[in-house]
Amino acid sequence: MVSRGDGARQRMLEAALAVLDESGLAGFTMEAVARRAGASKATLYRRWPSTGALLVDAMDATYRPFPTPDTGSVSKDVTEILTAFVALLERTPFPRLLAAFIDAAERDPALSGIHQDLTKRRREPMLAVLERGRDRGELPPDTDPELTTDLLTSPFFYRHFVAHRPIPRRMVSDVVARVLFPKT
Numbered sequence: 750m751v752s753r754g755d756g757a758r759q760r761m762l763e764a765a766l767a768v769l770d771e772s773g774l775a776g777f778t779m780e781a782v783a784r785r786a787g788a789s790k791a792t793l794y795r796r797w798p799s800t801g802a803l804l805v806d807a808m809d810a811t812y813r814p815f816p817t818p819d820t821g822s823v824s825k826d827v828t829e830i831l832t833a834f835v836a837l838l839e840r841t842p843f844p845r846l847l848a849a850f851i852d853a854a855e856r857d858p859a860l861s862g863i864h865q866d867l868t869k870r871r872r873e874p875m876l877a878v879l880e881r882g883r884d885r886g887e888l889p890p891d892t893d894p895e896l897t898t899d900l901l902t903s904p905f906f907y908r909h910f911v912a913h914r915p916i917p918r919r920m921v922s923d924v925v926a927r928v929l930f931p932k933t
Contacts (some may be wrong), residue, residue, distance in 0.1 A: 761793060763785065763875045765807040770842045774849045777804065801853060801860045808850055809867060812843055817874040823882025824925055827901060830875050831921045838909045839916065846908070874899055888929065902930045 764786035769777050773863035777800055783790045799802035815833050818826040837843050879894040888897075904924050908914050 753879075757788070757792075758796065759810075761788060761796070762807040762810050764788075765803050766811055766842070766846060769804065769807075769849050770845055774852055777849070779803070793918065801857050801863075804850060804853060805860065805863045805867070808846060812837070812841075812846075814871045815874050817877045819878075819881070823878060823885070823887040824929060826878040826882070827875070827925050827929065828921055830878065831901060831905070834914050835905060836904060837919060844909060875901065882929075897928065899924070 761782065765777075765782045768781045768785050772781060778791050779790045779800055781802065782800075783793050786793075793803065797806060815830050820826055820829070822899065850860075850864065854860040874900045876894045876898065879888065880899050883892045883894070895922045898906045901924060903918060904920070908916050908920070
């Protein structure tokens with residue numbers, strides 16, 4: 750059962766993301782969020798001391814890290830994570846929200862540290878899958894999970910955020926094959 754307080758908090762978090770999505774960072778104010786949520790600014794300030802804190806909480810509560818799969822195959826596990834990531838990029842407002850969040854983190858040192866923490870937590874499932882694959886001998890012993898995570902996810906970020914091109918259906922399997930099992 751959801752408490753009345755939890756329901757109000759969720760309504761405010763959803764309102765925050767809606768305001769950010771519709772108005773961007775420039776229009777992301779406590780007043781706009783309060784109006785959208787049907788709450789007072791004082792109610793928001795009781796829970797969040799700043800728009801930055803509200804933004805972080807809204808992003809963190811709505812876009813949780815992906816589960817860490819364990820199918821017994823590093824290739825299948827990585828494919829599962831990347832497929833979920835592509836769906837997030839293509840079927841949710843997450844990309845627009847992330848862009849605004851990154852912009853805010855560039856301007857606010859406190860948000861920058863929080864952004865780094867959120868990013869670290871969202872990388873953990875992929876890192877765990879790659880470490881497990883390395884430990885099982887599916888990947889070379891010198892595999893660097895941090896670098897490999899960058900190599901696996903960067904093509905999707907680039908394609909979506911920089912090139913503004915659709916992500917082809919085979920791109921996940923192609924990236925997994927070329928990064929995890931390059932032909933020499």
